[in-house]
Amino acid sequence: MSVRPYRDIQRRKSRQIRVGSVLVGGDAPISVQTMTNTLTSDIAATVAQVKAAEAAGADIVRVSCPDEDSTAALKEIVKQVTVPIVADIHFHYKRGIEAAEAGAACLRINPGNIGSAERVREVVKAAKDHGCSMRIGVNAGSLERELLERYGEPCPEAMVESALTHAKILEDHDFREFKISVKASDPFLAVAAYQGLADACDYPLHLGITEAGGLRTGTVKSSIGLGSLLWAGIGDTIRVSLSADPVEEVKVGFDILKSLNLRHRGVNLISCPSCARQNFDVIKTVEALEKRIAHITTPMSVSIIGCVVNGPGEARETDIGFTGGGNDTHMVYLAGQQHHRLKNQDIVEHMAELIEKKAAEIEAAKAAEKAKTSAAAAE
Known part of the structure; x- marks a missing residue:
């Protein structure tokens, strides 16, 4: 029995696939993805963006491959990065073959949109030959005409049917190393489609609210949609789609997972909104501290509270x-216990140093x- 059952999330049981070195589905951690917005043919710019996303914690990065120049560049990009690369392919089956061959x-x-059964067979063969998995990506904005005519509009049932039809094509070619997404810009539609798909199959699911918007509005919309699905145990890998730097997508993705206690990276900072009771400038302090400790990847929790009403708790x-506290005399707690007072000192730098020290202790442990486990295994 869990100590706090109200926090428990029972993840949907899905089969597991591999995206390069990253396991997706099954009992693997929920992975965070993003996508580059550079011209893939610009190798230097794309590599720089991939590396920035990786430094922010991205597990998987997708690049668009709309033409032959892009798939040719992909071969060089893959050599220069360590994170697994997903090639985004639309319509032209040869780009899929080239991308698989490029790594x-x-x-x-x-x-269903790359042509005849023979062309699908060639892409599947290339994927099998090069150890390449696939993602079936259904989008409400590009559903098949036949489905739109039959259902009248993009709806959860149409999206699930599209996904399962595409899945059947791959299954008929004896290929099951794939995940599925059913994205929409409308969170209601996306959530309902994912719920229906989760009930209909056991393939791993890639979650996303597509075209969610700018940094603030897109974060809110994505948090509502992805958060409700993840809370229900649905989802094996996520991408937050923002009109913003891909690094911001990664940060928001991890913040969503962190909020649900599904995965932790970096400091979980708990801070109050501040009010007339505050005994220091909470907002400016938190803003500065977040920047100062952005390099910390070790999971830990830190609270910054302006007064003694909720601070000790x-x-x-x-x-x-x-x-x-009053008279510029504040209290610092370590491991939940009062440890020392801080008076007339730089709060941000003092807290940052404590956080860095704690991170070093955690990593050393x-x-x-x-080392102990490795030594035991060697005996």
């Missing part, structure tokens, strides 16, 4: 806590445990 870890493709539940 793509996965092809994002719709089998929040501090009890976090690794490091800070509560504002991990390394020691890993």
Whole structure:
């Protein structure tokens, strides 16, 4: 029995596939993806963007391959990065074959829009020959005409039918190394489609609210849609689609997972909105601290609270806590306990140093445990 059952999420049981070195589905951690917005044929710019996304924590990065120049560049891009690369393919089956040959870890493709059965067979063969998985990507904005005529508009049932039809094409070619997405810009439509698909198959699901908008509005919309699905245990890999730097997509993706206790990366910062009771400038302090500790990837929790109303209680539940007090004398908590007072000092730098020290301790403990396990296994 869980100590706090109200926090438990029972993930949907899905089969597992591999995207390069990353496992997707089954009991694998939910992976975070993003997509480059550079011209893929511009190798230097694309590699730089992939590496920036990887540094932010991206597990998988997708690049668009609309032409032969892009798939030719893909071969060089893959050599220069370590994160698995997904090739985004539309309509032209030869691009899929070229991308598989160039080292793509996965092809994002719709089998039904690349031509005859023979062409699909050639793409599947290329994927099999090069250890390449696939993603069937259904989008409400590009559903098949026949489905739109039959259903009258994009709807969950039409999207699920499209996904299963495409899946059947791959299954008929004895290929099952694929995941599926049913994205829409309308969170209601996307969530309902994913719920229907989750009930209809056991393939791993790639979640996304497509074309969600700019950084703020897109984050809100994605958090509502993806959050509700993940909370229900649906989803094996996610991409937050923002009209913003791909690095921001990765950050939001991890924040969504962190909020649901599904995956942790970096500091989970708990802070109050501030009010007349605050004994220091909470907003400016938190803003500066977030920038100062952006390099920390070790999971931990930190609370920054402006006064003693909720400060001590929040501090009890976090690794490091800070509560504002009168006369510029504040309290610092370590492991939930009062540790020392801070008076007339730089709060941001003091807290950052404590966080860095705690991160080093956590990483050292991990390394020691890993060494102990390795030594035991060698005996």
